[in-house]
Amino acid sequence: MARKKAYTEEEVIEKAMNLFWRNGYETTSMQMLEKEMGINKFSIYASFGSKNGVFLESIKCYRERLGQITSKLKASSNGIEGLKQYFYDFIDFSRETTVGRGCLITNTANELSQDADPKIRKEVSKFTEEIRQLFINNLAQDLTKDAATVNEQGDYLIIAMVGLSSASRLFDKPQLRNYIENTFKNL
Amino acid sequence: MARKKAYTEEEVIEKAMNLFWRNGYETTSMQMLEKEMGINKFSIYASFGSKNGVFLESIKCYRERLGQITSKLKASSNGIEGLKQYFYDFIDFSRETTVGRGCLITNTANELSQDADPKIRKEVSKFTEEIRQLFINNLAQDLTKDAATVNEQGDYLIIAMVGLSSASRLFDKPQLRNYIENTFKNL
DNA sequence: CCAATTTCTAAACAATCGTTTAGAAATAAC
């Protein structure tokens, strides 16, 4: 029929995702994406429609990568200990070489202005709610906690996670460890 | 000698600061600054040299505004209670109308890529260290805490504050209150 | 080999970015 693509979408999106993760949405230009993805603008637009499209696919890709540690959390049955481990796992997941990159989606939430693209905003809040629900499920493994406590502590931990994400870009590993230990002291 | 300025630097910088606070550095364009500051590009460049210059002055202005609550913290002598009050004060300080804006400097830290302007990077870390020191001073008011504990808890609280700042942009007031209460349970 | 179809190269698009500049308007000193 016709010529074959010299790339696979999955491959190039992973590279785009890493660029967005490192630099944020605005700072990442199409020119940078061309270079990093190894294909030119025509191909990018043919495959993903727009810069926004590349970003939305990058978020999907990020979620899959995060699956490494979220699935571990889902599988855990030791309540708070599993949650604490998730926080520790996130530090390693977030770190590339020496400097932390935070969480792509939390970074996006921080970068977002009030009138940003609704699709992205929705993706952010959907993700946040999913993680919160995950936390709540693990908290509920402790049968001594009533529903209200589980919800309260879930809210607390999702915000603590947002904090850890931001902090991973600014503070060193011992400080992050210390933060996690103190965060979980009273649960 | 010559014509008089129709504005004062202080006045227009406050407006610029609010724009940066709401939208971040990259999203805020010179065009938007012109409109918000009420003076045109010539005057902006004459007074502040560059967009970066406007931003650096905006940071100074932000610090002064934040002085409302940091000076209250400095004046407090009831240890952890004063610190907790600072966290509560920050929520109100951060909130404009319905939606939170976080902390201008934390927002900047989150937006910053690794190779951002060194002057801004320095301003961010200087600020962070100052607040951390403030926290440590108040923690040390409790004479039963040894130096190591004070340092640990200072590190913990500065990261918690970064978290609160990010969270103030995403979560509602009851959730933020709940976060503060749980954060201080651990001390 | 020819024709059909798709991918790729490379250039251009209009719009906007931060920044600069020429000249008009306004003020102060003489």
Place this chain on the structure above:
DNA sequence: GTTATTTCTAAACGATTGTTTAGAAATTGG
């Protein structure tokens, strides 16, 4: 009122933004 000096208006600057497009290159089926 004239002159000197500064502020302001408004247009333009080159560079870069995200996006589009014309045409060459490559692959497949007949």
